[in-house]
Amino acid sequence: MAPLRPLLFLLPLILTQSPQISSQNLSPSQIKTLFRLQRMLEYPPSLSLINNATNFCYLPSSPLLSISCYGTRITELEINGDSSAPLSPSFSADSFFTTLTRLPSLTSLSLVSLGLWGPLSPKIARLSSIRDLNLSSNHLYGEIPAGISSMVNLESLVLSGNSFNGTVPDLRSLANLTELVLKNNSFGGNVPIGFASFDQLQKLDLSMNQFNGKIPPSLFSLPLVRYMDLSRNRFAGVLPAKLLCGDNLEFVDISRNLLMGGLPSCLSSDSSTRVVLKSWNCLNSVGDSRYQHPKSYCSRDPLAAVLPSPEKEEGSKKSKLGLILGILGGIVAGAALLSLMVFLIFKKARPEDVGSVKLPKPITQKTLKTSVQVSPRTPADTNTCNYTLD
Numbered sequence: 353m354a355p356l357r358p359l360l361f362l363l364p365l366i367l368t369q370s371p372q373i374s375s376q377n378l379s380p381s382q383i384k385t386l387f388r389l390q391r392m393l394e395y396p397p398s399l400s401l402i403n404n405a406t407n408f409c410y411l412p413s414s415p416l417l418s419i420s421c422y423g424t425r426i427t428e429l430e431i432n433g434d435s436s437a438p439l440s441p442s443f444s445a446d447s448f449f450t451t452l453t454r455l456p457s458l459t460s461l462s463l464v465s466l467g468l469w470g471p472l473s474p475k476i477a478r479l480s481s482i483r484d485l486n487l488s489s490n491h492l493y494g495e496i497p498a499g500i501s502s503m504v505n506l507e508s509l510v511l512s513g514n515s516f517n518g519t520v521p522d523l524r525s526l527a528n529l530t531e532l533v534l535k536n537n538s539f540g541g542n543v544p545i546g547f548a549s550f551d552q553l554q555k556l557d558l559s560m561n562q563f564n565g566k567i568p569p570s571l572f573s574l575p576l577v578r579y580m581d582l583s584r585n586r587f588a589g590v591l592p593a594k595l596l597c598g599d600n601l602e603f604v605d606i607s608r609n610l611l612m613g614g615l616p617s618c619l620s621s622d623s624s625t626r627v628v629l630k631s632w633n634c635l636n637s638v639g640d641s642r643y644q645h646p647k648s649y650c651s652r653d654p655l656a657a658v659l660p661s662p663e664k665e666e667g668s669k670k671s672k673l674g675l676i677l678g679i680l681g682g683i684v685a686g687a688a689l690l691s692l693m694v695f696l697i698f699k700k701a702r703p704e705d706v707g708s709v710k711l712p713k714p715i716t717q718k719t720l721k722t723s724v725q726v727s728p729r730t731p732a733d734t735n736t737c738n739y740t741l742d
């Protein structure tokens with residue numbers, strides 16, 4: 353027994369060393385992929401650390417770059433750029449995501465502020481081992497590919513600060529999702545009912561989009577949900593009085609929507625365990641009404657609350673322009689008519705015929721009447737503009 357002791361003593365040391373030993377054997381194709389990504393990302397400063405590296409899996413720790421490996425493969429890749437500008441026009445999102453699929457063992461991928469632009473390729477779904485995906489602060493646009501629902505290992509999906517639009521695909525199959533952050537994009541449509549089946553969801557951030565329709569009440573009662581930010585959207589309607597809040601719900605932000613009526617009791621009072629932000633809706637009896645819009649703001653156009661259509665805003669801009677042209681035209685025509693009348697009166701009816709002087713009067717009245725009809729529409733248009741700017 354005694355002679356074995358030194359060996360047993362060494363065993364933990366050997367074990368802790370072994371990942372390092374294997375990481376030195378990162379497969380050549382993984383290394384090649386890393387350098388290819390570096391080139392496609394147009395050599396971001398945060399990736400320059402790999403240039404002289406001999407061991408990619410044990411780079412000096414940095415908040416800008418983190419690479420972890422298991423065996424011969426990269427399992428975690430985090431690159432943080434500082435770029436607010438999009439990559440050059442020659443960047444191809446499709447080839448970029450295709451190249452990424454050569455790192456099939458990735459469980460965590462974070463590519464933040466790197467200037468990525470273009471649509472998110474459906475090929476991303478080939479990275480089926482991914483648990484954490486963070487693509488925030490880039491310039492990705494278009495719809496989220498429906499195939500993302502096959503990435504069943506996803507636990508955290510963060511796409512904030514891009515220009516994604518369209519509706520969010522059905523994500524019901526992502527049963528292990530704990531965090532979904534879609535903040536600051538241009539998503540529209542309703543919150544898919546499927547959201548209500550996220551048993552593991554703790555954080556939901558849909559803020560700063562154009563989501564509309566009603567908020568599914570079951571969102572608030574998800575068993576583990578802790579943080580819910582739905583602010584700055586176009587959610588409308590009345591929240592049911594009987595709505596239930598989950599036991600873990602600590603933070604709810606529903607401000608700057610088009611919600612009406614009263615607040616359900618579980619959201620109406622701030623408590624030490626729950627913060628609720630609700631300003632700039634059309635809610636009643638929520639304390640300070642100075643921070644709510646009048647009811648007409650939320651109900652002014654029921655369609656506006658349902659359809660996110662930019663055409664509509666453009667339409668109202670067009671009708672506004674038409675209105676201005678109409679008014680101008682009216683004024684010009686009125687003035688022309690007036691001067692014609694004056695001219696005729698002077699020329700023709702010099703000696704008698706005072707009666708014809710009455711003629712210009714109804715015309716002036718008509719012009720005036722048109723511009724009066726116009727004015728109530730103007731504040732409504734202004735409202736729409738304000739809302740859009742919000």
Ligand SMILES: *[C@@H]1O[C@H](CO)[C@@H](O)[C@H](O)[C@H]1NC(C)=O
Nearest residue numbers: 397399400401402403404405
């Ligand atoms: C890599 O090594 C070369 C030569 O040793 C050195 O000039 C260069 O600055 C190094 N680059 C980085 C990113 O450390």
Ligand SMILES: *[C@@H]1O[C@H](CO)[C@@H](O)[C@H](O)[C@H]1NC(C)=O
Nearest residue numbers: 432462464486488508510531
């Ligand atoms: C995603 O990246 C952003 C920017 O670095 C960071 O603030 C955020 O915490 C990340 N989210 C996750 C879940 O890693």
Ligand SMILES: *[C@@H]1O[C@H](CO)[C@@H](O)[C@H](O)[C@H]1NC(C)=O
Nearest residue numbers: 503504505506525526527528
């Ligand atoms: C979800 O998580 C559980 C526990 O962590 C795990 O056993 C299960 O395999 C996961 N499901 C999927 C689809 O990844």
Ligand SMILES: *[C@@H]1O[C@H](CO)[C@@H](O)[C@H](O)[C@H]1NC(C)=O
Nearest residue numbers: 489490491512513514515536
């Ligand atoms: C929203 O995202 C854009 C980039 O798409 C970014 O420039 C802007 O600062 C973000 N706004 C907020 C409030 O996060």
Ligand SMILES: *[C@@H]1O[C@H](CO)[C@@H](O)[C@H](O)[C@H]1NC(C)=O
Nearest residue numbers: 493494495515516517518519
């Ligand atoms: C999303 O944006 C793209 C271009 O960025 C546009 O072609 C498309 O029509 C938009 N889709 C929706 C539903 O707004």
